[in-house]
Amino acid sequence: MHEEKLYQQVEEEFTATLIRARRTLRRRARQIHPELQPAGYKVLALLMKRDGQQQNELAEHLELDKATVSRIIKQLETQGLITRISDPADRRAQLVSITDEARTSWIATGTEARQNLRRKLDEWSDEDVQRFAELLHRLNVAED
Template identity: 35%
Template sequence: MTPEQSTGYDVDYELTRFFRRVRDQAMSRLHEIHEDLDYNTFLLFIGIADAQGGVRASDLAEGMRVHKSTVSRGVSTLERLGLIERVQHPSDGRAQLLSVPPSARSQLEAFRKRNYAWFGELLSDWTETDVQTFARQLARLNAAAEQTPRS
């Protein structure tokens, strides 16, 4: 293995380990939002909640790099659970936007606050400089990943 492969392997391995723990943490608490919410639908829910002013289902699919049918099934589930609603697009009367009603948004915000506390516990023995540096490096990694086309 070359040094470049070793570095890539180490980063991939550690990120995968961490993502599994974050996913496990979230899955153990999804019932706080709704007892029938699964993790993949939760990810769509977050995508909709984070879209300022709502989002078209097709734009959500493109942004999350998933098939439109996946979004369609997830949206149906989220609507059935009362976690999202469809609203008319303000400038295109034919289009609909997905948005999160206030009650569901408050559930998500409470969930996120508990998540922030969990991260705070994980980072409790880090210095403020370490945390800020780590956050900047993650932002840099995300920006690079967003600029890289799928292979």
């Protein structure tokens, strides 16, 4: 069993990491479109990985109700960040896709974020970076 202050330290640093990640997400969202909200950013993130999804698939991945996802999709479409077309496999459904402009902006903001991280990690030894990656992996695969 570890000392309580060690757990508190980890919690504090983890909280600081989450706050920084949210701040980065909001900044990247604004760079893509000034009115892009974090939920819309998450939809774009899914579409960057797998474009052309039905809204119900997006709702399932995001763990949001269909009405909420529908509102987000309408906002993204108004902002010119996504398009919707009829699903050829199911004409009752629509496929949501990211626009070329949004994809280009996504890639550019991601490149900037990776460069910032690499600048910070460049100050670390290779061993420290390797150990950090291993520890993050261990934390991320741990069962809840």
